[in-house]
Amino acid sequence: MDARGYHVAVVGATGAVGQQMLQTLEKRNFPISKLTLLSSERSAGTKITFRNEEHIVQVATPDSFEGVQIALFSAGGNISKLFAPEAVKRGAIVVDNTSAYRMDENVPLVVPEVNEDALKNHNGIIANPNCSTIQMVVALEPLRQAYGLNKVIVSTYQAVSGAGAAAIQELNEQTKAILNGDEYTPEILPVKGDEKHYQIAFNAIPQIDKFEDNGFTFEEMKMINETKKIMEMPGLQVAATCVRLPVETGHSESVYVEVDQQGVSVEQIKALLKDADGVTLQDDPSQQVYPMPAYSVGKNDVFVGRIRKDLDADNGFHMWIVSDNLLKGAAWNSVQIAESLVKLQLV
């Protein structure tokens, strides 16, 4: 780095997550000497103001990464597969927010509150986990450390912004149309490239990403496999059901978790989470205090509440975990990884 900081590239700068990455870099006052904004051909030429300076988004090519030290990728898995190795070849460290490299055993999959140390084993690429995985492991890691984990069953309540800016637009326009009694043909959700599209306004769609042969969706398998990798618990039992809601931003999760130890109390778990990194405990039923997606937007933390002991299993607990999927679920976790790289002198 020079005196002012690092040469940083943001790939996918015009997308929903890319925009949040730039805002987060600004807010965190990340040390940047030079900023390179990249995108696909479609969005190239867009003007973006960063720290009061206008930048013009360029088409990404291998040579775009000359001199780049940190490259934040969020432009889809194909772009990452094409350009991340080119960036690494030119000396950059890549923080990739797509699923392209997450399960690659040579690539650390990192949530700084959970496995920051895994960064030390990077080979140029670091993967940012799936949004719904990140918020869950942040809430579960303190339990794992204190009591061990045995089983996790999660049902998600996911916002449309996880499917990109076009999905947000579809939710808003479709909602207006339904309230006005107008026709609206769904074209984006649940999965843009799939054959069928369904109404999302005033509905819940139990499909996020495509289906695998085992009946689980890719999103569900991401939560299952990434959780095991991040927590380094290949034997952890994890199951997920992922559902898309008419919520713009903020993912929620209803989580059942079994710890290894017997006799743990709700009060102990609340005390753990109250002091946990990256967690805000919002849990006071008597005052109707619990996390909600609409009230989590714009905040970096993971919010946890509704913590209850299972009425049958002494080691079973239920909780409700909410976070801004564009921030901790994506942009903030990526910038946080970059901050950890600086702190650990890995860049």
Place this chain on the structure above:
Amino acid sequence: MDARGYHVAVVGATGAVGQQMLQTLEKRNFPISKLTLLSSERSAGTKITFRNEEHIVQVATPDSFEGVQIALFSAGGNISKLFAPEAVKRGAIVVDNTSAYRMDENVPLVVPEVNEDALKNHNGIIANPNCSTIQMVVALEPLRQAYGLNKVIVSTYQAVSGAGAAAIQELNEQTKAILNGDEYTPEILPVKGDEKHYQIAFNAIPQIDKFEDNGFTFEEMKMINETKKIMEMPGLQVAATCVRLPVETGHSESVYVEVDQQGVSVEQIKALLKDADGVTLQDDPSQQVYPMPAYSVGKNDVFVGRIRKDLDADNGFHMWIVSDNLLKGAAWNSVQIAESLVKLQLV
């Protein structure tokens, strides 16, 4: 009954469920010789057309039930507690859609597909279970019969119509206000009588009904206790997390269930549910076929899909259960109970 049928009273005739009860009685061509429509003072005087005849809603008094043979109650627990015994005293059989008598050991709690025979032990009052309980037990009963049940963990995705007509209005007006950038002060949801009210549009609220001391809500405890009573399985392990969504009508449930038997396949469960009473199987991931609330409205059946075997527990299965909460969850189940009473010659 006389030649044309029974003297039927509907208590709460102007409410969201009462309206659906009248429509369902019409659709099913239920044998009615005389119809008495009752309500609180506030709604008395309302004119309602039933089978092309205009009826005027009367204020409910004990004497309103003179000569009534079947009384369908859906006007809140207090009204049921006040008038159900009066109706019984005058010779009526009461089908009560409130929580007033559900856990009373002298009152059968009935879902006809599951425990129709329990009607034979009635003492004048029959309770209609909570909406989210009904759709779940309809889907689980075939599994119980074939393989036994051990554990159920459910996370719900519930529509606002479960909280009445005022909640529907709040969702619609609040959604419009947010889309127009206007202010809107929540006054109904999550619980009308509670101190705090939260935005429901584009949000998810993890509170339905008030909280009990154990941290579970009354709605969650209803699902837990009613499921055990209906299935006559006091030892069944049940846990619930209940969440309100910006959906007008149609409750969804993500259910994890463990059967007693090992080695059961998804195909066996699909075959069971395909032939089960009151169930429509909608489960073909390759064609993106699965149940959704917006597409269940106006239908009597319980829709089941996304059936998957747990990746760790051989006896564990995940499924997604959807139904119209005003129909199978309320009005249709009540009318169905009345039909069973006729069929079993209990009235």
